[in-house]
Amino acid sequence: MAKKLAGTMKLQIKAGQANPSPPVGPALGQRGINIMEFCKAFNAKTQDMEQGAPCPTVITYYTDKSFSMEIKTPPASFYLKKAAGLKNQGKRNRPRGAEKPGRETIATITPAQLREIAEAKMQDLSANDVEAAMQIILGSAKSMGIEVKG
Numbered sequence: 001m002a003k004k005l006a007g008t009m010k011l012q013i014k015a016g017q018a019n020p021s022p023p024v025g026p027a028l029g030q031r032g033i034n035i036m037e038f039c040k041a042f043n044a045k046t047q048d049m050e051q052g053a054p055c056p057t058v059i060t061y062y063t064d065k066s067f068s069m070e071i072k073t074p075p076a077s078f079y080l081k082k083a084a085g086l087k088n089q090g091k092r093n094r095p096r097g098a099e100k101p102g103r104e105t106i107a108t109i110t111p112a113q114l115r116e117i118a119e120a121k122m123q124d125l126s127a128n129d130v131e132a133a134m135q136i137i138l139g140s141a142k143s144m145g146i147e148v149k150g
Contacts, residue, residue: 003062007031015046015053015074032065045071054078072124076140079117083109084146099145106145114138114148 011027018024018039028035038059046055053074061067084107118125118133127133141148 003064003066006061006063008058008060010056010058012054012056013042014051015049015055016043016051018042018046028059031061033059033061033067034065038067038069042069042071045069050074073121076117076121076137077144079120080109080137080141080144080146083113083117101143101145104145105147108147108149109141111148114141 009027009031011024013024020035020039024039025035028038042057049055055074056072058070058072059067060069086107114134114137115130118127118130118137121137122130122133125133125136127136138148
């Protein structure tokens, strides 16, 4: 007999750094999911990824308190900031994009770096080929104030 679906939820958790503290613990606890079991499973699945990379995760939980998770690749903005070599700045000491995107350029990346990011994100994008994926990532770069020169 199939499990009865109770619901789904989305969280963005840093790779290899899931722990029962907020926001993970309360979000899972409200839905009756075993927090420690989730943290161990998530950290095991993300141990081969870059530590600290934000991972959008879709958690499907069932009425028998079991769960399954789908871990997606980090956001394009994470890869773009890393490729551009942006240092931490602003509130909460995080790297961020341009104040006025379109009018201001804060960094540049090469077409090779753009292709590398598009290939890494390909499985999560709605693109048929790498060229289309590059256009999607290029749009994200422009909206952050990152220019592609090569």
